[in-house]
Amino acid sequence: MKIKRYLLFILIIAGQVIGVAAQTVKGPIKDDSGNPVNAHGAGVLFHNGTYYLFGEIKKGKTWLVPGQQWEDYRVPAGGVSCYSSKDLKNWKYEGVALAPVKGDPSNDLDTSRVIERPKVIYNEKTKKFVMWMHIDKKDYSYSQSGVAVSDKPAGPYRYLYSIKPNVQMSRDMTLFKDEDGKAYLIYSSEQNFTMQVCLLSDDYKRPTKTFTRILIGKKREAPALFKNGGKYYLITSACSGWSPNAAMYAVADNPMGPYKEYGNPCKGPGAATTYEAQSTFVLPIKDKPGSYIFMADRWNKLDLEKSDYLWLPLTARKGKVEVKGN
Numbered sequence: 001m002k003i004k005r006y007l008l009f010i011l012i013i014a015g016q017v018i019g020v021a022a023q024t025v026k027g028p029i030k031d032d033s034g035n036p037v038n039a040h041g042a043g044v045l046f047h048n049g050t051y052y053l054f055g056e057i058k059k060g061k062t063w064l065v066p067g068q069q070w071e072d073y074r075v076p077a078g079g080v081s082c083y084s085s086k087d088l089k090n091w092k093y094e095g096v097a098l099a100p101v102k103g104d105p106s107n108d109l110d111t112s113r114v115i116e117r118p119k120v121i122y123n124e125k126t127k128k129f130v131m132w133m134h135i136d137k138k139d140y141s142y143s144q145s146g147v148a149v150s151d152k153p154a155g156p157y158r159y160l161y162s163i164k165p166n167v168q169m170s171r172d173m174t175l176f177k178d179e180d181g182k183a184y185l186i187y188s189s190e191q192n193f194t195m196q197v198c199l200l201s202d203d204y205k206r207p208t209k210t211f212t213r214i215l216i217g218k219k220r221e222a223p224a225l226f227k228n229g230g231k232y233y234l235i236t237s238a239c240s241g242w243s244p245n246a247a248m249y250a251v252a253d254n255p256m257g258p259y260k261e262y263g264n265p266c267k268g269p270g271a272a273t274t275y276e277a278q279s280t281f282v283l284p285i286k287d288k289p290g291s292y293i294f295m296a297d298r299w300n301k302l303d304l305e306k307s308d309y310l311w312l313p314l315t316a317r318k319g320k321v322e323v324k325g326n
């Protein structure tokens with residue numbers, strides 16, 4: 001009996017290692033037609049057995065916004081792309097999920113603006129797919145969150161509006177939908193000094209008045225939140241423009257915090273720069289509790305269209321998070 005259980009354990013572990021290793025990405029990704037996947041600052045929705053990858057379309061010449069004190073490199077905002085996959089290896093291009101607008105700088109979706117870090121969750125009550133994203137002006141002074149909806153996972157999405165949740169700045173962001181159906185917007189706020197977590201309305205389309213301040217004064221961005229064993233894990237980066245820096249994770253008993261800070265989840269050579277990348281999402285691997293894919297962007301700041309991807313196995317066990325770069 002003991003031997004049988006032991007063998008089963010070995011099989012499960014072997015399955016996890018093989019399965020996760022297959023999803024490691026270091027560089028560009030090609031879709032089913034052989035074209036480069038253009039989905040940066042991405043997030044993944046798992047719906048009815050299919051993974052949907054959403055990301056920023058970066059296409060065109062990169063330019064430096066004059067008069068800024070930081071690496072304000074920009075590329076035309078190309079809207080949001082969507083790719084689908086059953087196995088996280090073969091990606092079918094589903095098209096432009098949220099189209100940009102041309103020649104109307106006053107429009108949130110104009111190509112001269114900033115459309116970053118799109119994330120999508122499904123609302124069981126309304127049967128709508130709800131996308132949130134960071135909407136900004138080229139100098140990042142607008143600091144709003146945009147909302148779009150669709151009846152179908154891959155879109156097209158209908159843009160509704162952008163908003164400052166509770167009149168708070170919101171830049172780098174992510175969404176998190178909990179098992180009880182509540183959803184949260186997590187975003188860099190207060191000039192990037194402090195993050196905030198805001199409970200969304202039941203239809204996921206609006207912020208509620210319930211929000212908390214977390215990682216106060218810690219200057220974090222690129223949030224990626226996941227849940228394991230009843231705890232909430234938040235991975236963030238420091239703020240250094242497009243240049244990579246060390247990641248940090250924090251743990252809480254509730255999505256709204258308080259979060260206790262731990263160190264860098266990355267280990268070994270390259271850990272100090274998150275292996276030359278910046279977090280964007282942590283994807284739970286279906287049926288493999290404790291196993292995740294850490295998804296990150298390898299920005300090419302001088303040619304943003306050429307930015308690459310870094311997807312690595314992440315494990316969360318007994319409150320400890322580890323991203324394996326090698």
Ligand code: DGJ
Binds near residue numbers: 116221222242
């Ligand atoms: C880092 C952010 O995480 C990115 O999404 C982007 O906004 C760049 N900063 C801009 O420099």
